[in-house]
Amino acid sequence: xxxxxxxxxxxxxxxxDLTGRTVLTEAASGSFTWTPILATMANADKVIAVTASxxxxxxxTVIEETLRHARLLGVEEKLDIVGDKLPEYIEQADIVTxxxxxxxxxxxxxxxxxxxxxxxxxxxxxxFRDKDIDLEACRSMGVPILGTNxxxxxxxxxxxxAMTVCKLLLERDIEIFDTDxxxxxxxxxxxxxxxxxxxxGARVADNEQGLDNPPDCVVCxxxxxxxxLVGEAGLYSLAExxxxxxxxxxxxxxxxxxxxxxxxxxxxxxxxACGFMSFTTGHVGPKPVIDLHAxxxxxxxxxxxxxxxxxxxxxxxxxxxxxxxxFNNQR
Numbered sequence: 001x002x003x004x005x006x007x008x009x010x011x012x013x014x015x016x017d018l019t020g021r022t023v024l025t026e027a028a029s030g031s032f033t034w035t036p037i038l039a040t041m042a043n044a045d046k047v048i049a050v051t052a053s054x055x056x057x058x059x060x061t062v063i064e065e066t067l068r069h070a071r072l073l074g075v076e077e078k079l080d081i082v083g084d085k086l087p088e089y090i091e092q093a094d095i096v097t098x099x100x101x102x103x104x105x106x107x108x109x110x111x112x113x114x115x116x117x118x119x120x121x122x123x124x125x126x127x128f129r130d131k132d133i134d135l136e137a138c139r140s141m142g143v144p145i146l147g148t149n150x151x152x153x154x155x156x157x158x159x160x161x162a163m164t165v166c167k168l169l170l171e172r173d174i175e176i177f178d179t180d181x182x183x184x185x186x187x188x189x190x191x192x193x194x195x196x197x198x199x200x201g202a203r204v205a206d207n208e209q210g211l212d213n214p215p216d217c218v219v220c221x222x223x224x225x226x227x228x229l230v231g232e233a234g235l236y237s238l239a240e241x242x243x244x245x246x247x248x249x250x251x252x253x254x255x256x257x258x259x260x261x262x263x264x265x266x267x268x269x270x271x272x273a274c275g276f277m278s279f280t281t282g283h284v285g286p287k288p289v290i291d292l293h294a295x296x297x298x299x300x301x302x303x304x305x306x307x308x309x310x311x312x313x314x315x316x317x318x319x320x321x322x323x324x325x326x327f328n329n330q331r
Contacts, residue, residue: 006290051066125319128147172267178201218247229253238259
């Protein structure tokens with residue numbers, strides 16, 4: 001399978017070696033299938049993967065598929081898939097990932113962690129949500145929390161977000177070339193998305209006045225603020241629009257009642273809550289997720305190995321929760 005080679009490539013690309021380490025992560029579906037297997041292929045002594053049923057798949061199916069791939073790759077013995085975050089699992093982990101089924105990492109979770117373990121966010125600190133991790137408990141226990149530099153040349157995650165937007169538009173018969181596209185939002189995702197759309201021949205603006213024609217589609221991608229993007233009081237109102245454009249929701253706050261009342265087509269029909277993404281980069285394929293999670297695991301490895309070079313390249317600190325060592329003083 002291509003995914004097997006992608007994991008091998010990612011391990012090589014990030015020089016990921018988890019020998020002697022235990023990783024606590026999730027077992028999930030789609031492009032997130034590969035994270036626990038990736039850790040085992042990087043020589044982790046043990047990987048404990050938490051799973052549960054979700055709108056994306058049944059727990060039984062996730063377990064069956066994950067173990068099938070693990071068997072084919074000869075790493076099944078290293079992998080335990082569990083349905084609960086019991087203290088007996090948590091206390092074994094050297095590296096804890098902040099992925100869906102592991103969250104929330106609350107006070108009781110932190111209290112069960114080893115004193116020399118590390119939490120890896122697997123994304124950048126600006127995406128942090130307070131309800132995901134109890135920072136006070138981490139501070140009390142001295143548990144470090146580190147993000148991943150998604151702008152590293154080996155990742156370029158934001159460009160994959162732009163590709164995700166393009167794929168969603170093409171899937172909905174928006175040709176991109178010679179079309180008018182309105183982007184709502186600001187921050188890390190917007191500039192790469194606008195650049196890619198422009199390179200494909202679209203006319204793109206970040207406000208309605210920037211377009212000479214009504215937009216063929218409106219893309220919502222605000223991941224940091226709670227300002228309303230689409231609604232009567234939002235940046236863009238559908239009221240009195242004779243033919244409402246397609247709305248594509250990547251992230252951000254939109255008034256779904258307003259959208260429904262105006263009968264505007266919305267992708268997806270039920271968008272993610274503000275602060276979450278309706279579509280991850282896994283929508284374009286498994287590579288961006290595999291690479292990102294390999295990088296996130298490498299951050300954990302680098303912390304435990306006190307590898308200052310790798311930390312300076314790949315790790316990012318939470319502004320509200322600085323790491324416990326100075327990266328620059330590490331070898």
